[in-house]
Amino acid sequence: xxFLKRNWMDILVFAxxxxxxxxxxxxxxxxxxxxxxxFYLLDNELSAEQYSNISIQVNEMINNDETRLAETVHREGxxxxxxxxxxxxxxxxxxxxxxxxxILSTMGLSFTDDNGTQWNPxxxxxxxxxxxxxxxxxxxIIGVVYALGNRRVMSDEDVKHYLGQKTLGTF
Amino acid sequence: MRKQSEVxxxxxxxxxxxxxxxxATKVIRNTMGRNGLQTLLVSSVNxxxxxxxxxxxxxxxxxQLGQRILLINMDCTMEEHVVSRLQPEKGDKLLKTLAGSPYxxxxxxxxxxxxxxxxxxxxxxxxxxxxxxxxxxxxxxxNPLRNYFDTIIIIGPDYERYExxxxxxxxxxxxxxxxxxxxxxxxxxxxxxxxxDLFKLYSLGVIRHR
Numbered sequence: 001x002x003f004l005k006r007n008w009m010d011i012l013v014f015a016x017x018x019x020x021x022x023x024x025x026x027x028x029x030x031x032x033x034x035x036x037x038x039f040y041l042l043d044n045e046l047s048a049e050q051y052s053n054i055s056i057q058v059n060e061m062i063n064n065d066e067t068r069l070a071e072t073v074h075r076e077g078x079x080x081x082x083x084x085x086x087x088x089x090x091x092x093x094x095x096x097x098x099x100x101x102x103i104l105s106t107m108g109l110s111f112t113d114d115n116g117t118q119w120n121p122x123x124x125x126x127x128x129x130x131x132x133x134x135x136x137x138x139x140x141i142i143g144v145v146y147a148l149g150n151r152r153v154m155s156d157e158d159v160k161h162y163l164g165q166k167t168l169g170t171f
Numbered sequence: 172m173r174k175q176s177e178v179x180x181x182x183x184x185x186x187x188x189x190x191x192x193x194x195a196t197k198v199i200r201n202t203m204g205r206n207g208l209q210t211l212l213v214s215s216v217n218x219x220x221x222x223x224x225x226x227x228x229x230x231x232x233x234x235q236l237g238q239r240i241l242l243i244n245m246d247c248t249m250e251e252h253v254v255s256r257l258q259p260e261k262g263d264k265l266l267k268t269l270a271g272s273p274y275x276x277x278x279x280x281x282x283x284x285x286x287x288x289x290x291x292x293x294x295x296x297x298x299x300x301x302x303x304x305x306x307x308x309x310x311x312x313x314n315p316l317r318n319y320f321d322t323i324i325i326i327g328p329d330y331e332r333y334e335x336x337x338x339x340x341x342x343x344x345x346x347x348x349x350x351x352x353x354x355x356x357x358x359x360x361x362x363x364x365x366x367x368d369l370f371k372l373y374s375l376g377v378i379r380h381r
Contacts, residue, residue, distance in 0.1 A: 153355040159377045162357035163364060168347065168376040169195030171188050171225065 002161050007147035014143030015136050022135020029131070030124040036085040036093045039115040040104065045079050050107065054081065057103045062096055070096050080115075087122055182255045183283075188228045195347075195378055196232040200322075202375050203345055209317050212343035212372065214327025216359045218351035221380035223249035225349050226326045227256045234287045238321040241279065243290040245339060246328040247300060250292050253326065257282035259289040266293045266300070269307040275316055288320070300328075301335050310342045330363045340370040351380040 004011075046054075051074045062070045069092070073082040083100055085093050097113075104111055153159055156167040203211065213226040223246065230242045243265065244253050259280035268278035268290075278290045292300075313323060327339050340346075346367050350360060364374060 151356045151358055152352060153350050153357050153360065153377075153379070154352050156379070158357065159350070159379070163348075163360055163377060165348070165364070165374060166376040168198055168378050169192050170379040170381060171191035171228075 010147050011140060011143030015139035018139025019136040022132050026128040026131035030128050031089050033087050033089050033122045035120040038083050038117045040081045040111045040113050041115050042079045043110045046074055054103060061099055184228055184231045188224060192228050193232060196229050199375055200233055200236055206373060208345040208373055210323045210343040211345045212325045212327050213347045215349040216330045216363050217354055218349050218380055219246050219249050219329050221349040221351050223252050223326055225378050226324055227253055230287055230324050231284060233322060234284060239286050241288045241316060241320040241323045244292045244326045246326050247292050247294050257289055264291040264293050266303050269303055275312050297332055301333060304338045340367055340372060343372060346372040346374045348377045349380055350377050
C-alpha cells in the first residue's frame with residue numbers, strides 16, 4: 001500500500017485533468033437540446049392553400065431530406081398555427097423561429113408569436129455521466145502508469161521503504 | 172603565497188551545505204568510531220556533483236570535530252570543483268603516484284584548511300582510471316595512511332559509469348550514498364547497494380541531494 005500512499009496525489013491529478021477534459025468533451029458531444037413548441041396567432045383564418053404553402057416552404061427552407069427539424073400543425077378553420085422544433089439547441093431554435101417568421105411575413109400574414117411557448121429539455125444525462133466516468137477511469141489508469149514509472153527517491157520514507165536505509169541528511 | 176588566479180577561483184566551503192550536513196557528519200563520525208571504521212566511500216549512482224559537494228563538506232565538518240582527515244578524489248570530472256573548494260597545494264596526484272611510486276604519501280597535499288589533506292586525480296578517461304586502480308592494490312597501499320589519519324574519505328565516481336566498481340568498493344569499509352531527488356532510481360540504487368553489500372561495506376545511510 002506504500003505505492004498508493006506515495007503516489008495518490010499524482011494519480012488524483014491525472015484523474016482530475018483527464019476527467020475535466022472528458023467533461024468538456026461530453027458538453028461538446030452531448031449539448032443541451034430541447035423539443036420546442038410555439039403557437040402563432042394569425043389575424044385572419046388560414047386557408048388550406050395558405051397552410052399548404054407554409055408547409056412546403058418550411059420543408060424547403062428549414063428541413064432537409066435527412067432531418068425533419070421543424071413541423072407545423074394547423075386545425076382547419078382556426079387562426080392559429082403551431083410550430084414544433086424537435087431536438088435542437090437554443091441557437092438552432094432561434095434561427096428556425098426567425099426563418100418561420102420570415103415565411104409568414106413574405107406570405108403577407110400578420111401574426112403575434114410567443115404564445116404557449118414550451119421548452120422541453122431532452123435528457124442527455126446518462127451519456128454525459130458515462131463519458132465523464134470513462135474519462136476519469138482513463139485518467140486514473142494514466143496516473144497509475146506514470147506512478148509505476150516514477151522510480152525516483154523523493155523522500156526519507158522512500159529511502160526507508162525502497163532502499164532499507166536511513167536518511168542521514170538532505171542538502 | 173597563492174597566485175591571484177587561484178584566489179579568484181576560490182569558492183571555499185558553502186555555509187548552507189555545512190549547516191545541512193552537520194547532523195549527518197556527527198552520525199557518520201560516531202557510527203564509524205563505534206564500529207572501528209576508518210575509510211569512508213562517498214558515492215552515488217549518477218550524481219557526481221552531489222558526491223563531491225557532500226564529501227568535501229563532510230571532510231571539512233569532521234576536521235571541525237577534531238579529526239585528521241584525508242580526502243581522496245577518485246572522480247576525474249569533479250577535480251576542478253573540489254580544488255576550487257579546498258585550494259590544495261600543487262604536485263603529483265593519485266594516478267601518477269599509484270603508477271610510479273611506492274609511497275602514497277607523495278600524493279598528499281595540504282589544503283587551505285588545517286588537518287584536511289587531499290589527494291587529487293588526473294584527468295584521464297574512465298578505462299584508464301579503472302586499469303590503474305585495478306592494478307594498484309590501493310586498499311593495502313592506504314594502510315600506512317590509516318595510522319596517521321583518523322578518517323580517509325574517498326570521493327567515488329558515478330557507479331553507473333563503471334562496470335568494475337568493485338575496485339573502488341574494496342578500498343573502503345563504510346559507505347555513504349548520495350541520492351539526487353530528481354534523477355534517482357530506486358532500482359539502480361538497490362543494485363548499487365547490493366553490490367556494496369558483497370564487499371561488506373558498512374552502509375551508514377543515504378544523504379539526499381535536492
